[in-house]
Amino acid sequence: MILLHDNKCDFCGTCVGVCPENCIDLGEAELNIDHQICTMCYKCVWICPVEALFAEKVK
Amino acid sequence: MSFKDSYDIIVVGGGPAGCMAAYAAAKENVSVLLLEKDRDIGSPVRCAEAVGKDGLEKILEDNINPRWIAATIKKFQFVAPDGTVIFPQVPMTGYVLHRKLFDFDLGLLAANSGAKIVTKAYVNYLIFENDRISGVHVRINGVQHIIKSNIIIGADGVESRVGRWAGIDTTVHMKDMETCAQMTLANLPLDDDTCVFYFSQKRFPGGYGWVFPKGNKTANVGLGISGDRARSDSASARLESFVHDHFPDASILNKTVGGVPCANRLPKISSEGILLVGDAALQANPISGGGIATGMTAGKIAGNIAASAIKSDNISADFLKRYEKEWDTACGNAQKRYYRLKEGIRKLSDEQLNKTAHVLKDIPQKKQTLVKIFQTALIKQPGLLVDIMKTLNPFS
Ligand SMILES: Cc1cc2nc3c(=O)[nH]c(=O)nc-3n(C[C@H](O)[C@H](O)[C@H](O)COP(=O)(O)OP(=O)(O)OC[C@H]3O[C@@H](n4cnc5c(N)ncnc54)[C@H](O)[C@@H]3O)c2cc1C
Ligand code: SF4
Ligand code: SF4
Numbered sequence: 001m002i003l004l005h006d007n008k009c010d011f012c013g014t015c016v017g018v019c020p021e022n023c024i025d026l027g028e029a030e031l032n033i034d035h036q037i038c039t040m041c042y043k044c045v046w047i048c049p050v051e052a053l054f055a056e057k058v059k
Numbered sequence: 060m061s062f063k064d065s066y067d068i069i070v071v072g073g074g075p076a077g078c079m080a081a082y083a084a085a086k087e088n089v090s091v092l093l094l095e096k097d098r099d100i101g102s103p104v105r106c107a108e109a110v111g112k113d114g115l116e117k118i119l120e121d122n123i124n125p126r127w128i129a130a131t132i133k134k135f136q137f138v139a140p141d142g143t144v145i146f147p148q149v150p151m152t153g154y155v156l157h158r159k160l161f162d163f164d165l166g167l168l169a170a171n172s173g174a175k176i177v178t179k180a181y182v183n184y185l186i187f188e189n190d191r192i193s194g195v196h197v198r199i200n201g202v203q204h205i206i207k208s209n210i211i212i213g214a215d216g217v218e219s220r221v222g223r224w225a226g227i228d229t230t231v232h233m234k235d236m237e238t239c240a241q242m243t244l245a246n247l248p249l250d251d252d253t254c255v256f257y258f259s260q261k262r263f264p265g266g267y268g269w270v271f272p273k274g275n276k277t278a279n280v281g282l283g284i285s286g287d288r289a290r291s292d293s294a295s296a297r298l299e300s301f302v303h304d305h306f307p308d309a310s311i312l313n314k315t316v317g318g319v320p321c322a323n324r325l326p327k328i329s330s331e332g333i334l335l336v337g338d339a340a341l342q343a344n345p346i347s348g349g350g351i352a353t354g355m356t357a358g359k360i361a362g363n364i365a366a367s368a369i370k371s372d373n374i375s376a377d378f379l380k381r382y383e384k385e386w387d388t389a390c391g392n393a394q395k396r397y398y399r400l401k402e403g404i405r406k407l408s409d410e411q412l413n414k415t416a417h418v419l420k421d422i423p424q425k426k427q428t429l430v431k432i433f434q435t436a437l438i439k440q441p442g443l444l445v446d447i448m449k450t451l452n453p454f455s
Contacts, residue, residue: 010315010316010317012105012217012218012315012316012317012318013216013217013218013317013318014217014218014236014238014316014317014318016217016218016219016220017217017218017219017230017231017236017318017320018230018231018232018233018236018286018318019230020230022220022223022224022230025183026218027096027181027198028096028097028098028179028181043233043286046233046286046289046290047233047236047238047286047289047318048238048293049238049239049240049293049294049295049316049317049318050240050293050294050295050316051293051295051296
């Protein structure tokens, strides 16, 4: 599952632009990923300018 | 705050592209609503704020407010990976803007022409009726609303989803997304009329570093790197070390991050009932990443065409395609050329960049034209020269 360090995110939207599934929802200061749709492609993790996103294995 | 439940045109996003679209349409006496998710028009600023003077004057028909201008740029410097400096002769004047004031005034322009602007309004889906777009779902101050319209102009920036909801694929490829970080630094020893660009595949892979002065010993200092080369070190980590090495004594007044699509002209930027403008349509100059002027140009064209579509009661994909045609004449065709050129530049190694700088260093400064620079740099890729000759300058 892709998770967010809330305190690192600057809400810049770069991850939204590259997400192939269009499953990142970014309000004024709120980011949510639709984990049902996310394919764990990691593009958002790699593009983020401040390393705010990370992947965590769910049991 | 009051708004109607239907408008002729809804613009999603209140950046330069959206404000120009709303302004151009409202001027034609159609009803326009602009929805912006942030609480302010004009902030936060995620931009190095550089723009060409001639281009801006053309778009705004010479109505340039001096309060927008932080610095006037007459000179340019390119710094090669080994530190060799060359002085390209670019026959143009540039501005470094105060975008907070600039964007705010563009919002004002739209509002005073009759467009209704609502902030803290987050568009979270489109409404479809019989497969046709007929409005937006929007959360305003935490409350969900439905607002109808015949045409939507998607001006929702790099984080655009409007196009994709409407079935136009605007996903940015990793190699075409520049991931950027920037600081506004104070107490810098600088020439207030000179923009400095740093090139190095090691430090700025697939991108460049910049120092754009803003007057009073301040400057926007930042860098962008290509998304497909960002896995090892993020843009902000790279910027920390760049600033540490070059400006250890400066104070940091502001820090920001963001992405710029540096892409080819998309195959499609309009469809029935929808037009995309600015970063939402991936319209920034793919070499420089400059998207203020291109976004405003697109916004102006799209606003005009949307208004005439409403007036002539024809919102078909065919009619709205006029926007794409006018966009190509204004910038879209150039975008394709710049994109090819960018693909060539991406391949230059640090060794080639250094060699180029050494050759150029020895010719008189007056002769260091951009064409000469690219000719020298791309000596092994002569095919690209044809494109370069057609390319006036990459910093438009
Ligand atoms: C670090 C950096 C440096 C740059 N430097 C330069 C430069 O020096 N010169 C230059 O010309 N360009 C530069 N650019 C590019 C430039 O900033 C953009 O191209 C330009 O802002 C694009 O304008 P726009 O109106 O298309 O989008 P934006 O200015 O991004 O505006 C989009 C707006 O839409 C809003 N929005 C998004 N989604 C929604 C939604 N669902 N509902 C409601 N509102 C929404 C956003 O809040 C935003 O206000 C730079 C970019 C970056 C990141
Ligand atoms: S790219 Fe990073 S900082 Fe920007 S919105 Fe996405 S998670 Fe936040
Ligand atoms: S991992 Fe891929 S699909 Fe999932 S949110 Fe990130 S970019 Fe989108």
